[in-house]
Amino acid sequence: MQLFRPNRGGPRPRPKKGSIRTWTNQFFCLADKEAMKPPNTTEKLTLQKAGLGLKKIQFQVTDNEESVFATLTGPEGFPQLKDVGGFELLHCQSNCRELQLITCSWSVESLKKVIGSQAKIYVRPIQKNLKVNDVENEGPSNLKEACSKCSKEFPISELRQHVLSCIESDDQESLPDLLNEETSVIVHVPPILMEQTFTTDDIQVLSYEENIQNKTSALSNFGDQDELPQLLETQIHQQARTEDNVFQHVSDVGPLNSSSELQLASSSVYDIVDETADYCLEHGISDPIEILRYYQQKIVLGRKLDIEDDSEVIEGETNFILIDRNRVLESALEEISGITNLRTCLEVQFYGETSVDLGGPRKEFFVLALRDMKEKYFNPVREWSVEYETLGKIMALSILQNGKMPRVLGPELIQEIFQKEECRPCMKDLRKGLDALGVYSLALKLPGLINVFTPGSSTPLTVKKLSHLLHPNFSEEGSNRRKIESVVYSNFVKYMREVASGRRGNITLQSILQFVTGSDEEPILGFALDPSITFVINNNSFLPTANTCINKLNLYIAEKSEDIPSNDILFALYDYAFTNSYFGLK
Template identity: 50%
Template sequence: MSTDMLRSMQLEEILKYAIRYCNENNMENPVDVLRYIQCILVQGRPLDIEAIDSTIEGETNYVVIDRHNILESSFEEIRALENLRLTLEVQFYEESAVDLGGPRKEFFGTILRAIADNYFEPIRPWSDDYETIGQIIALSILQNGPLPSFLTPEICDDLLYGDSPRSFVKDLRKGINALGLQELVLGIPCLKFLFYPGTPKPVTLKAVTNLFTPEFSPEGSNSRSQETKVFMRFIKYLREVAGGRRGQVTLRKILEFATGSDEEPILGYRIKPSLVFVTNSLPSFIPMSNTCINRLTLVKATNGESLPTDDVLFNLFDYAFSNNYFGLQ
C-alpha cells in the first residue's frame, strides 16, 4: 500500500496497520519504527526541507505564538486545531521568519521546557490543561521535536499502562491518544523508549565542533585566511562557553541558535548542520543562522580589516546566542 494511501486513512485504521506491519516485519529499533510511523501518520506539507536550495509546500496547521506568553498562547492555538495530523507551522509574534522546520523545532523545545517547569514541578492536579499538554507531547514526538524527558517513570507507567490513572494522567493520556501514541506503545513495545528516554545526552565541546563542519574557501586564498582567523576565535569562544565562563550562554543555547533545538533530534538532522562565513556590509560581527537548514554563519573580516578584540567579539557572540531572534534568520 502506498504512503499516500496510508496517509488518507482514518487514524484508527493507520494505527492497526502500523502495529501489524511493524510486528510482521520484526521492527524492533524504536528510531526506525518512529520514522515509519511519522511517514504514514503526519499529513500535509513535509516536515523539513531536504536540500539547502529547496523549499516545501502543502497544507499545514498554522499557529501564531507569543514568546512572552508561551503557555497561554500555545494552549489556545493547539486547542483550536481540528486535524492534529497536519504539519505544524509556527509563526512567532512580531517575527518575520518563515517556518520551514526551524521555528517549529524551537517552539517544541520552548513549550516543553515551560510545561515541565509549570506543570510537573510540581504537578497541578486541579488544572484542566493536561489534555492539551498531552497533545503537544504527541506532536513533538511525531514532528521532530524533543522527547518528554521530564516525565518520571511513575507518571509514564500510569500514563501508558495504568488501569486507574490519576485525574491529570487520564487527561494527559487523552491528549497523547489524539494521535494514537498509547495504542502504538501497547502494540509496538519498543516505542516505550519515547516516554522513557533516560538522561539527555550531554552537549560537549567535541560534539558541537564535530557537528558544525566549516565550509572554507580554497586553501591559499585571502578569504580562507580571514575565515580561519574567525573560526579559531570561535573555537576559543566555545571553550569559554564549555568552561562556564560566558554567563548564561551554554553549548545547548548555541546548538538551539543554529538548529532550532538544544539537542539532536531522535531521527537525526534531515540536512547536516554546517558553518559558513560571510562578509557583512555592516560593521558587525554578530553571528547569524538559518534554523531551517541548520546553518550557523560567522562574519569574517574584509581584506584590510581586523577582527575585534576577544572581549568585544565574544560579547557580540554572547548577544547573538542569548537572543532567539538571531537564530531565525
Template identity: 45%
Template sequence: MSMKQILEELKMGYAIKRFEEERIDVDNFLSVTDLQLINLGIITIGDRIRLTERVKRNARSSVLESADDLVAITDSNPIASILSHQRKMLFGNKKSKRRHSFPVNHDPEKLDIPKRRKVTRTWTMTVVCLADKESSRVPSSAEKEILFKAGLGTRKIQFLTSDTEADVLKTITSDRSTENGQTIGFPQLNNCGGFELLKCTQNSRELSLIDCEWSVSQLKTYLGSQTKIYIRPVQTSLSTTPIDNNFQIKTEEICKFCNKGFSIRNLRQHVKTCKDKPKTIEVCESDSDDLPDPALNDHGGLWSFLSDANIEFLPAAVDAVDPLGDAVPINASTSVTDVIDEVSQTEGNSNYNEHASSSSSNVYVHTGEEINSSSDSTTSSTQNATVSPTMYQKAETVCLIDSVISSAIDHCLTENITDPVEILRHMQKVIVTGRSLELDDLLNCDSGDTSFIMVDRGNILETAFDEIKSITDKDLRKTLEVNFYNECASDQGGPRKEFFRLVLSAVKEKYFDKGLREHLAKDYVTVGKIMALSILQNGPMPSFLNEDIRIDLFSGKDSSSLCIKNLRTGLDVLGVVKVGSILPMFVHLLNPSTTCLTLKAVTQLLKPHFSEEGSNDRKYENSVYSAFLRYMRSAASGRRGDVSLQHILQFVTGASEEPILGFCHPPSIEFVKPRDDTRFIPTANTCINSLKLPRGTLEIKLPADEELFSLYDYAFLNTFYGLI
C-alpha cells in the same frame, strides 16, 4: 645408620622407646615438627638442633654412597654437587637435548636441522557491501536486512597481514564458500564495473573514501582495528533481490484448527488462511496485565470479526466521568458483547439504521458532549439517541488514523523492527502528511499542506493551547507550520523546532514539575497532543515524564487519575499510546537522556565550510574560527555568564540537543563578510542548521576577543535573533 643408633650416639637413648612407639625413623624424621619432637621427649632446643643436623648428614651420606655414576665431589662445595646430580636425575639435562653433534668437517646447509615453524599472521575486518552506487550514509537497520537477504551487507573477512592491494581485492570478491555455505567475499562485485572502499566519518553516519593504498599494512595503519570498511559499487548498482538459500526449518507444530503439521516458518501464514478456523473470536475479560495481542490488526482478529459480522458503526456511551468530546478507538480487550449492550441502551431505532449504511465498519467509542445522555442513561433501555454530523466526522477521522497506526505496527512486527529509533522513523513516515518536515532544497521550497499556527514567545503556553485546540484531529497529522508574533521568519523546520522546545519546557514546569495537577485535568488532552506532535515532527522527546507516569500511560490498564486518562487520549490522537503498548521498546525514547553536551560534541557537529586553501579568504576564516573555538571553550567552562553550549546549538538549529532521528541537514558554519549595520554579530538559518559567522576583511579587521565575545553573547542569549 638407623634412628636408634643416632639417638645412642647423641646420648638421647631415653627417647628411643617413644620413637619406636611412634614409628619415627630416618626416612620420616625430617617431616617432624618441633612440637612433635617435644612430645617425643626431645625437650631442649639444642638437642633438637643436634638431632636434626645429624639426621641430615646421615641422609647426605646415604645419597652419595648409592650414586654409582656420581662424579667426584669436591671438598669445597659437596651440597651443590649433590643437588645438581639430583636435579639431573629428576629433569634430565635439557641443555644437552638442544645441542646437535656435528662431524668435524660438516656443511651446515646439508644438515637436516629442524626449523622453527613460521607463524602466519592474519587481520580480520568487518566489511559492509552496499548495493546503491550513490550511497553516502551508513545503512539503516531496515536497509541492512535487505542487503543481508541479497547476499550483501555485513561480513567478517580475514586477510593475511602480508596481503597486497591485489590480494585484498581478490579476497573481497572471492566466491569460495565457508563451512556454513556463505561465500568468503562478495562475488557480485565482479560485474559492477569497479568498486571503492569507504569508511564512516567519526560521530556521523556519512561515508568518505579511504584515502590510502588498499594493502593490508596501509589499511591497518589508516583505519585501526575498530573501523568498518564499506564497499560501494561505482558504475552499476548491485541487485537487492533476495537470494533463495534453499534451507528448510525442520521443526513442525500442529495447527489447532485443522490438526495438520506445518513448519514453524509457514505456520503463521497458514493460521491466517486456515479453512477450519472458526469465524468468531473469544474476548477474554480478565484482570491480566498482558499487553494487547499484536495479532489483532486489520487482517485478522477483532477488526476482521467485526467486518465479517457487518457491524458498521456503533456509537456507545462509556466513561461518563470523562467530560471530553474526543473520539477514542475501542480497545482490543473490550468485549464486543458489552459494546453492543451499551449501544442498545443509548440507540433508539431509525437513527442508528439511517447512519449504519454509510459509515465505517469499525467500532468506536465516543465520550463527552457528543452523546445526548442524562445521568440515568445507563439504566434506561428505551431512551433515543441521535448521531450528530460532528460525531460521524470524528469517527471517520479516528477510523483513518487507527487504520494507519495498525498498518504501521503490523509492518514493524512483520519486519521485526525492534530499534525504537527505526520504529519512530517509520511512524513519522506513515503518520505525518503534507509538506516535508525538513527543507530538502534551498532553491525550491516545498509548498505542501500544513497546519498553520501563530504563537507569542512571551505567552507561549496559552497561545499554543489556543492554536492546538483549534486544529482538528485530522489536520494534526499535517506538518505544523509555526510563526511567532512580530517575526518574519518563514518556517521550513527551524521555528517549529524552536516552538516545540519552548512549549515543552513550559509544559514541564506547569503540569509535571510539582506532580500531576488534577484540578487542571482537562488541559492534559492538549498537553498530550503537543507531546505527540513533538515526538513525530522532529521536536525534543518529552523525557521529563517520571517512570510511574510512563508505566501508567502504556500499561493498558484503566488509570485512577483523570490527568493520565486525558494525557493518554491526547497522545493517542496520533497513535503514540497504541504504538507504545504493542511495541514496548518504543517507550524507551521517553526515558531521560543521560548524555551531556560537550565542547567536543558541539565542535564536531558544527562543521566549518572553509574557502580554498591558500586563498586570502581562508586566512580570515581561520582567524575568526579560532576565535569562535576560544569562545565556545569559555562558554563550556562557564566563563561567559549565562551562555552555554546549549544556547549556541539551539541558536544554530533551534534544538538544544541532537534530535533522536539526527539532523536532516548537518549543522555547519558559513563564513560571511561583515554587514555594515551589525558587523560581527552572527546570524543563523535554523531551517538548514547553518551558522553565518562574519569574518574580517582587508578593510575591516576582526575585533579583539573581549569585544567579539560580547557580540557573540548578545546573539546567543537572544535565541530568536537571526532565525531566518
C-alpha cells in the same frame, strides 16, 4: 673525483605549469521579468523543461565582468538571455524569500566575496520575459515490441493503446466485479453506535438504521438492486479502543459515497497504528528511532516538516498558530486546542516576528513549550487542571514533527500512564491527548517507544559533538580567504570551550545549537539538512546570524586578517547573538 660529482647530463626537471583555478556556482534563470520570489516546485519543472531553471556553471577565478556575462549567455549557461535586452543577478538573504539585487561588480572575485562560495544566484530578465516552451525533442522512439496477445509488433509509443484494445476484446482478461462477495469487506459497528445518535461540534453520527437508509439512497443509482445487500456490507473496519476514544472513531463511520472518502477513512489514526505495529513486529523492529521514522511517514500530512534541499521551496497545507513568547505555553494551549486535524504539519509564528516557519520556529516552539510544561504541570502534577489532554497533544506533536522529545515525566508517571490500567483523571486526559495522534496506542503495542519519554536518555552535548554537528564550509585550500576563515573558526572553537566551562554566563552549548537549528538537541530522527557554518565577508559587523530552517550559522569575517576584532570583542558579540531569542534582532 668525477664519481662524486652530480650528473649534469641527466634530464632537468620540467617547470610546473600553473594550475587554472576555477569557481563553480549554481545559477537559476527565471523567465518572468517581474519575479520577486524563488519559483515553486511546479514552476521549477516548467523552467527546467524550457532549458532555464537551475544550472551549475564553471568560471575561472580571474574572470572579469565581461567574461562572466559571456559565460552566462553562452552554451554552458542560458543562451536565451542574449536577446532579452539585459538581465540582472539576484540572491535570497537570510530568513527571507524575497529576491534582492546583487549590487557589486559581476567579476568572480567580487561575487565570491559578497555572495559566498555556495549561495545560489538568480538570473532575471529586464525588458522581456523568456519563453517557457518545452525544448524540442528528437521525435518518438523507433523501438518496437510485440503484443503478447496477437504477436504483432508495434512502436513503443503506440503499444499501450493497442494493448488496451486487445484487453477490451478479451473477456477473460476483463477486470473482476468490484461488488462481488470476495471483494466486500464486513463492517464492525461498535454496539454503542448502533443504539443511539451522538452529536459533537463538528460531526453527527447517525444510528445504525439511519446509516443503512443513507447507504441505500446513495447507492440507488446503480440500477441493479440485487447488488445492494453486498454493497451495504462494504464499510471500514473500525474498532474503538476505549470509551475515551469513541468520539475520535465515530467520524470515520458513515455513508461512504466515493472512493476518496473510502481512502480517507481507511487512513485513520488507528489504522496507521495497527499497520505500523504489524510492520515493526514482522520485521523485528524495536528501536524507537526506526519505529518513529516509519510512523512519521504515515501519520503526518500536508507540507514537508523540514527543508531537505536548500535550493527547494516547500509548500503545502499547514496548521498555522500564533505564539506569544512571553506566555508560550498559555498561548499554545489556546491554539492547539482549536486544531481539528492534528496530523497536518504545524506552522508557528511568534508575535511581532516576520520570519516564515520552514522548520526552525516550530522546533524552537516545542523546546520552549516543553520547558514550561515540565515546570508548571509536572513539578508537581496539577490534578485539578483540565489542560492535560491538550498537553498530551503538544507532546505527541513534538515527537512526530521533529521536535524535542518530551522527557518531562518522572518514572512513576511513566509507569502510571503506560503500565497501569487505572490512573488519575488528569493522566487519563494526558493519554487521550497522546492518542489523538496514536502515540499512546502505538506505545502499548511497541513498548520500546516508551523510551522517548524517559528522562536523561538523550546524549549530552559536548564541544566535540557540537563541533562535529556544525560543519564549517571553508574556501579553497591555500587561498587568502581560507586563512582568514581558519582564524575566525579557531576563535569560535575557543568560544565554545569557554561556554562549556561555564565562563560565558548563562550561555550553554545548547544555546548555540538552538540559535542555529531552533532545537537545543539533535532530533531523534536527525537533521534533514546537516548543520553548517558559512563564512561571509562583512567589514561592518561581526555579529553572527542563522538560517534555522536550513540549519546554517553565518560567521562574518573581514577582508584582511588584521581587521578581525580581538577575542574579547568577538566573544561579546557571540554572547549577544546566542542570547537573542527572536527571529530577527531586537
